[in-house]
Amino acid sequence: MFRIGKEEIDAVARVINSKQLFKCNDGLKETENCEREMRELFEIDHAVLMTSGKAALVSALIGMGIGPGDEVIIPAYTYIATAIAVVATGAMPVIAEVDETLMLDPQDIENKINERTKAIIPVHMMGYPCDMDSIMKIAKKHNLFVLEDACQANGAKFRGQRVGTIGDAGALSFNFFKIISAGEGGALLTDSKEIFEKALIYHDSSAVAYFGDQMKDFSTEPFCGTEFRVGEITSAILRQQFKKLDGIVADLRKNKALLKEALGDGFDYTPCNDDDGESAIAITFRFKTIEECRVFAEKTGATIPGFTGKHVYNDWKPILEKRGAAHPLMDPFKWDCNKNVSYSEDMCQKSLEILKRSAHIFMDADWTQDDIDAMAEKIKNAVK
Numbered sequence: 001m002f003r004i005g006k007e008e009i010d011a012v013a014r015v016i017n018s019k020q021l022f023k024c025n026d027g028l029k030e031t032e033n034c035e036r037e038m039r040e041l042f043e044i045d046h047a048v049l050m051t052s053g054k055a056a057l058v059s060a061l062i063g064m065g066i067g068p069g070d071e072v073i074i075p076a077y078t079y080i081a082t083a084i085a086v087v088a089t090g091a092m093p094v095i096a097e098v099d100e101t102l103m104l105d106p107q108d109i110e111n112k113i114n115e116r117t118k119a120i121i122p123v124h125m126m127g128y129p130c131d132m133d134s135i136m137k138i139a140k141k142h143n144l145f146v147l148e149d150a151c152q153a154n155g156a157k158f159r160g161q162r163v164g165t166i167g168d169a170g171a172l173s174f175n176f177f178k179i180i181s182a183g184e185g186g187a188l189l190t191d192s193k194e195i196f197e198k199a200l201i202y203h204d205s206s207a208v209a210y211f212g213d214q215m216k217d218f219s220t221e222p223f224c225g226t227e228f229r230v231g232e233i234t235s236a237i238l239r240q241q242f243k244k245l246d247g248i249v250a251d252l253r254k255n256k257a258l259l260k261e262a263l264g265d266g267f268d269y270t271p272c273n274d275d276d277g278e279s280a281i282a283i284t285f286r287f288k289t290i291e292e293c294r295v296f297a298e299k300t301g302a303t304i305p306g307f308t309g310k311h312v313y314n315d316w317k318p319i320l321e322k323r324g325a326a327h328p329l330m331d332p333f334k335w336d337c338n339k340n341v342s343y344s345e346d347m348c349q350k351s352l353e354i355l356k357r358s359a360h361i362f363m364d365a366d367w368t369q370d371d372i373d374a375m376a377e378k379i380k381n382a383v384k
């Protein structure tokens, strides 16, 4: 989260003074207005605010009709929530390699496709866009859904189009660690009426049919889902945060360009699928050896994605050890229809190697030229 202050405080105060904190109301209608503003910003037919990015991922998969016996391809480098979202539908996550861009490797997607594959989840990690041209081509060839996990890439674009709007659906996160935030929160984006209807019902099955006219013109009958409904305070904060999004991205991009200029030649940066579209939340260095990378990280405070303990498949114990639910009968890993999928710690060797010799330094939208020069000095000293 980069910029939050008076605008958000005033917005929350307005909601509290209105005494209308539920999303369906005759007052400020913050959720309704935020979703409308998101549809305009993202140039998309449907936007649904939810309690988290994972909620949006699960709801999107349910909207796609994904379920037991299906397989969904995800990258070796993502937060465990992406994998857990697939398990929540009763389907199986199939883990594919990332390439030198640290994003899902289109070639390995092809290797992982079989008759059970129903969807691909490209994850735009650290604001870097995936190779959506290749991924969309593969999905079309094999008749697969594409769900973009844009939880870490709000504000990023691929070939001029906002990530999260290129596939059949996209998921955004507004948790505390994201570029804009309400502490927690998420959103589903889609142009598909069918995905929208099922996802809306699933995300709030106890209220969607009974409050307001949310199901007006629906062709889907209500079914039992869960409760990922968002409240007016979250939506009021997000409306203000969205006004700041593109300005934050512009400043991050400007600061990253200035930092690269101050660093001069001699650095190997991780290649990006669209240099003009990434949101620049990090500058990422690539090293020849894991040891060189480790020394660099020690001296600069950089984060090595292969060692965060959270973001690489070999850290996802509940997945690797197949613990899919508290109750054994509810555990998709134990169902016959899912018996074909297996996992091991070394199944994506290529990804592990690449992720251990890459290092992210987080950018700041509010750095001054002095801050940038100091960071450049630190980085240069680390490789002397």
Ligand SMILES: Cc1ncc(COP(=O)(O)O)c(C=O)c1O
Pocket: 051, 052, 053, 054, 055, 078, 079, 081, 082, 123, 125, 149, 151, 152, 172, 173, 174, 175, 185, 186
């Ligand atoms: C890549 C990715 N996907 C999904 C999520 C889940 O988002 P949330 O924490 O809002 O559920 C995160 C959160 O950090 C994430 O980084």
